[in-house]
Amino acid sequence: MFDALTDRLSGVFDRLGGRGVLSEKDVDEALREVRVALLEADVALPVVREFIAKAKERATGEAVIRSVRPADQVVKITYDGLVEMLGGDGEPEGLNLSLNPPTVILMAGLQGSGKTTTAAKLALRLSKERKKVLVASLDTRRPAAMEQLATLAVQAGVESLPIVAGQSAPDIARRALSAAKLQGYDVLILDTAGRTTLDEAMMNEAAEIAKISSPSETLLVADSLTGQDAVRTAKAFHERLPLTGLVLTRADGDGRGGAALSMRAVTGLPIKFLGVSEKIDGLDVFDAQRVAGRILGQGDVVALVEKAAQDLDLAQAEVMAKKMAKGQFDLDMMADQLKQMKRMGGMEGLMGMLPGVQKMKKQIAESGVTDKTIDRQAAIISSMTKAERKKPDVLQASRKRRIAAGAGVEVSEVNRLLKQHRQMADAFKMMSKNGGKGFAQMASMLGGGAPGGMDMAKLKALGGGKAPTPEQLEQAMGKLPGLGGPGGPKLPGLGGLPGFNPFKK
Incomplete structure (x- = not known):
């Protein structure tokens, strides 16, 4: 909904990010850019004027000028202004349901x-x-x-x-x-x-x-x-x-x-x-x-987890988690992952909830990865026999040509899918080492020890009761073996999460 505004504001803050000291002139220039971004986003002029006036008042104090990372202060001031404009930092206002129905x-x-x-x-x-x-x-x-x-x-x-x-x-x-x-x-x-x-x-x-x-x-x-x-x-x-x-x-x-x-x-x-x-x-x-x-x-990681809790088949996810903990990951399981992704809003819906993805928009666009890509991948897996999905190593050139014809794609797409599957399988095998310690720690962080479970209270606790910041998530995920923590290499994929990088062909 806010893509154009996000693009403009990201550009403003990126230009400020490399500066050690932020002068009042820098603040004025940044807020001028923010003003233009808001107007281009079709925000009413009186609203923009009030927003900029309050932001400038907050941004020109001594605390900002002497800040170690002053650009972060401008981002924080803009964030606070947006929250205030949108309704404040309290809990979302629910419906007023009468004590005397209806x-x-x-x-x-x-x-x-x-x-x-x-x-x-x-x-x-x-x-x-x-x-x-x-x-x-x-x-x-x-x-x-x-x-x-x-x-x-x-x-x-x-x-x-x-x-x-x-x-x-x-x-x-x-x-x-x-x-x-x-x-x-x-x-x-x-x-x-x-x-x-x-x-x-x-x-x-x-x-x-x-x-x-x-x-x-x-x-x-x-x-x-x-x-x-x-x-x-x-x-x-x-x-x-x-x-x-x-x-x-x-x-x-x-x-x-x-x-x-x-x-x-x-x-x-x-x-x-x-x-x-x-x-x-x-x-x-x-x-x-x-x-x-x-x-x-x-991003909005809390919304992502809530959506997962609502849309995912948790019983199926638990069975899959147990298999992954043993290092098992076949193409049937990958097909299930693709179906779950579609249920949660597809590639576009998920990308909007992940921190930092907005800065990768150009890379994402150039990769050509869309929801249609997911559909094609599902079609490729559906064109395989049950034996081929269980043991993709048997897929030689003639079989790949047959699968590509059945799915209506090129053989290169079949090869790309098989490469992605190998990357995911390798990642899960790595996490399954030491008795599945990587999975156990992840389950403990997100679900109180239940494979595939998700604990909203623990996730929100990362952000002090609010949506955790990308830094807090990175710190938490960095404690897990195989996810950038001690004793485990950084895995390919968004934010270091296990899996393949869909933007790398």
Whole structure:
């Protein structure tokens, strides 16, 4: 979402990094670059002015000028400013769920903002928290809007209010509220009608529904691709409705991110969720510190581990971990790894969460490694026989030609995959030495001793309760044999993690 801003800010800080002493002139030049970067990212001008004024005030003190690594201070000041702009360094603001159910959540926004899909995504998230959820469409104008929500509700595994033709939106709201109370629902999500543009009729209807339902949460759903139009929409809705939070959709499609930076500052409302994909589970809780870290190229390792815990088949991962601890790693296991990567968002999704990857963008682009590469690799493995996947050493030239033809690729791609598999297998064999000591230490750090397990508390502890910095991760990983620690060579791969380097052909 913030790729363009991340690129510009990374360039600014890289230029400062080699300087031993940072003068006030250096600070001014750096903040001028930051100002341009924010404006190019479509951040509202008043927001940029306030941000730069505060940053300059913090950056020109004696502590900065005399700092051992003053450039780091500028990065820290920029980070703190971004966190403040995005909502502060407290815990992410969750939903205000009423102690006396049903909690009513009212979804508002313009037509096409992704409001109906977001209602279903939110219902799925709440159902996973063991809430009994009912969704109801109040959109009587858009063709098939009610049917769309009913279909999405089935996908999310929640109930939808039965459709009664001819009812007005306020009447549907009353019927939904009555049904939620009588049938013991914990949460009622009301999906209101939108328009292509702001108009008085839409606002009046939304205000009447809010009066009828007395929602605990009134969330404005805005399309981040609309840039500053989203900010103007938020202000208009906020003047007429008791908004409690914002949801930004299509966050995976906006390379600038100015709407997110501006909307929080202009409206004073917290951004509670980000829509990150078209999938029914593509809704992330908004965390100002994590987003600021990603903007500055620091990645989001905590989010990566959370996503792994949610999306990975942990039972299968534990079986695989036990095999790896014995030095076993065949092509079937590699295929499983590729499937797991796809489930977690593919190459692009994972790269955005890893620290320092932003600086490797040119290398990544030149390598040509994309999610299609993963698909081709999976196709190559699928074209092999069971015996070939178990013992790839039997693959001679004729077999490789057959596999390449079956997968629709060149023989060179088959060779590249086999080389990567060998690198991964060698890495796991190295970690399996000394009775699997390398795996045991990794399991202890991430999962309390359980192979394949992950302990969020331990991971967050690296960063003092927050997402750990790249330096803290490197220090922790450096203690493991075979991962750059004593007694073990540095392995190829991102950040020294075991495995192959996908960017080296």
